[in-house]
Amino acid sequence: MQRDTQQRRAIRRAFLDAANPLTPDEVLSRAQGVMPSLGIATVYRNLKLLTDEGWLAPVELPGDSIRYEIAARPHHHHFVCRQCSQAFDVPGCPPGVERLAPRGFTVDSHELVLFGRCAACA
Amino acid sequence: MQRDTQQRRAIRRAFLDAANPLTPDEVLSRAQGVMPSLGIATVYRNLKLLTDEGWLAPVELPGDSIRYEIAARPHHHHFVCRQCSQAFDVPGCPPGVERLAPRGFTVDSHELVLFGRCAACA
DNA sequence: ATATGTGCAAACTCTTTGCATGGAG
DNA sequence: CTCCATGCAAAGAGTTTGCACATAT
Numbered sequence: 001m002q003r004d005t006q007q008r009r010a011i012r013r014a015f016l017d018a019a020n021p022l023t024p025d026e027v028l029s030r031a032q033g034v035m036p037s038l039g040i041a042t043v044y045r046n047l048k049l050l051t052d053e054g055w056l057a058p059v060e061l062p063g064d065s066i067r068y069e070i071a072a073r074p075h076h077h078h079f080v081c082r083q084c085s086q087a088f089d090v091p092g093c094p095p096g097v098e099r100l101a102p103r104g105f106t107v108d109s110h111e112l113v114l115f116g117r118c119a120a121c122a
Numbered sequence: 123m124q125r126d127t128q129q130r131r132a133i134r135r136a137f138l139d140a141a142n143p144l145t146p147d148e149v150l151s152r153a154q155g156v157m158p159s160l161g162i163a164t165v166y167r168n169l170k171l172l173t174d175e176g177w178l179a180p181v182e183l184p185g186d187s188i189r190y191e192i193a194a195r196p197h198h199h200h201f202v203c204r205q206c207s208q209a210f211d212v213p214g215c216p217p218g219v220e221r222l223a224p225r226g227f228t229v230d231s232h233e234l235v236l237f238g239r240c241a242a243c244a
Numbered sequence: 245a246t247a248t249g250t251g252c253a254a255a256c257t258c259t260t261t262g263c264a265t266g267g268a269g
Numbered sequence: 270c271t272c273c274a275t276g277c278a279a280a281g282a283g284t285t286t287g288c289a290c291a292t293a294t
Contacts, residue, residue: 003268003273024259039276044259046274062182062233065258079223082230090223094216097234101201101212104241108204111184111235112219119226125248125293146284161251166284168249187283 002049010035011046012055021059021067021078021087061087061113077112083121090114124171132157133168134177143181143189143200143209183209183235199234205243212236 010031015022018030028043047068050056057071061080067087079088090112098107132153137144140152150165169190172178179193183202189209201210212234220229 005268005274007275037276040258041260041277042275048260060184062184062188066184077222079227079229088224088227092222094219094222097216098236100199100214100216100234101236101238102210102241104244105201105210105236105238106244107201107236107238109237111237112222113233113235114220114223114227114229115231115233116223116227116229119224122226122228127249127293129250159251162283163252163285164250170285 002053006035007031007038007042008046010038011043012050015056015068015070018069020089021061021069023065023067025065027068059087060111077114079114079116079118081118081121082115083117086118088118124175128157129153129160129164130168132160133165134172137178137190137192140191142211143183143191145187145189147187149190181209182233199236201236201238201240203240203243204237205239208240210240 011027013034014027014030018026022030024040024043024047027047028038028040031043032038047056051058051068054071056068059067059069059078061067061078064080064085064087073089074091075093077090077093079090080086081088093112097110097112101107133149135156136149136152140148144152146162146165146169149169150160150162153165154160169178173180173190176193178190181189181191181200183189183200186202186207186209196213197215199212199215201212202208203210215234219232219234223229
């Protein structure tokens with residue numbers, strides 16, 4: 001069974017407070033605000049655990065480490081700022097995306113990433 | 123100035139012969155067919171160099187190492203097979219993709235990745 | 245002849261794992 | 270009191286860099 005440790009609670013809190021997908025490092029520094037002794041290995045272990053559990057979903061955006069976000073969010077995509085390299089959520093999805101696949105290929109999911117400058121870095 | 127070494131020629135050949143974007147490792151093993159003494163460090167150095175030159179373009183598909191492809195190709199996207207983890211080119215692009223960005227954000231490029239089973243792994 | 249390019253090995257970064265200790269139940 | 274979870278440090282994977290030697294020009 002799963003224990004409700006301070007570390008795990010701090011990590012979950014980090015995601016609940018975040019508006020964007022977070023890298024392991026971002027999770028570490030945010031969660032250390034509450035739990036300063038937290039180590040990076042624990043972060044990785046919990047990211048894996050919370051993902052297996054279905055609470056987190058991996059967001060594999062190019063360029064950086066893998067990020068994670070709370071799984072129970074509606075379908076959306078991401079914008080990555082080339083300046084500050086933060087990831088932002090983008091609502092919506094272009095229709096008909098799955099139909100681009102070549103004949104004989106089966107699409108089970110897709111990821112769309114926009115690159116550019118975020119409002120703060122513009 | 124740039125020297126036309128056997129190694130560099132073997133690396134360029136690997137891309138000219140490939141139909142898909144290649145990871146550094148894939149480049150190494152293909153180019154070693156022609157140049158067996160080729161080392162991975164040389165591959166990395168040349169990938170960087172050919173990219174800076176504009177001959178290659180990085181394709182940062184999630185999940186794996188970064189891949190590269192010849193830059194002078196028409197705009198297209200990619201399909202990644204979850205079984206064999208190869209990347210395939212997908213012609214076409216859904217219209218209006220750039221308009222998904224939030225107000226105040228500037229889009230300079232985008233990447234669309236489809237995931238699933240390729241024809242061979244289906 | 246000269247300076248760029250290469251191969252090797254060491255350094256680095258990111259992630260995972262082993263092991264003794266700590267804390268939730 | 271038990272066992273799962275944590276922290277630390279070491280081990281792995283992928284990538285980059287320093288240095289002496291090779292080679293394209």
